[in-house]
Amino acid sequence: MKKTAVITGAGSGFGLETARLAAQRGMNLVLVDVQADALDKAQAEFREFKDVEVLARVVDVAKADQMEGLAAAVQERFGAPHFVFNNAGVGSGGLIWENSLADWEWVMGVNVMGVVHGVRLFTPMMLAAAKADPGYSGHIVNTASMAGMLNPPNMGVYNVSKHAVVSLSETLYQDLSLVTDQIHASVLCPFFVPTGISQSHRNRPADLAAAKPTKSQMISQAQSDKAVSSGKLTAADVAAMVFDAIDHNKFYIFSHPQALAGVQTRLEDVMLLRNPTDAFADRPEIGAGLRAKLRTD
Secondary structure, eight states: OOOEEEEESTTSHHHHHHHHHHHHTTOEEEEEESOHHHHHHHHHHGGGOTTOOEEEEEOOTTOHHHHHHHHHHHHHHTSSOSEEEEOOOOOOOBOGGGOOHHHHHHHHIIIIIHHHHHHHHHHHHHHHHHHHOTTOOEEEEEEOOGGGTOOOTTBHHHHHHHHHHHHHHHHHHHHHHHHOSSEEEEEEEOOSOSSSGGGGGGGOOGGGOOOSOOHHHHHHHHHHHHHHHTOSSOHHHHHHHHHHHHHHTOSEEESOGGGHHHHHHHHHHHHTTOOOOOTTTTOHHHHHHHHHHHTOO
């Protein structure tokens, strides 16, 4: 059976690299991105795969009507997909009380509602396909972040959005297990990997324009740019991890398992009713530098 992959954020980063691996596997591609030029470039790349059909659509995943139109187009062209990668995401930082309503609406709209729309629209299609064909199998992967497992300071809106994606994904896994053995779910929690996430403001819609950045937001942007650009793992490495998880039915996909030590500390804080541990306990010089910057006029 010819399989189909639906990939949001397909114009760059994890989305593009995952699409490349899907094409190598002979899957038809539904490429979704809000950035038209990046999407055009990606679509052109996949023309060399003669046995791969490509449907490319410019979609703002935060918009229910646009996602509904996408789902209808996928159903009409390919039927139910076999792999759905709810991957589109944006970043925003700064002290949590300094984020504007527009910041919240933009980040939560893309990072959370984008995943919600992907799950609510494609899961029923996949369940119907599974019911009709005992040989059908499907997998949904949602992109969260290590910020969905931890709560690093000065990036609160992003943390909140990614914790929501982890919760949604864990619930999806449990819910699917109640009704089918043919469809599975995973959550991707990357740490710092060189992608376009730190420059996601390039695609911020005009109606949710950013206010003049505060000091904390400028510090957060600079730190994010540095951390993301210095990452040793590549987006292609992470894409390979995604398919490994699909092949072996692994739920949690961590690009940097060593970061789980921080998750353990956080959970011990909870279990021991202990106040949250200093996020910079193992790198106190970074914490001291950040405090000094934020406490000076």
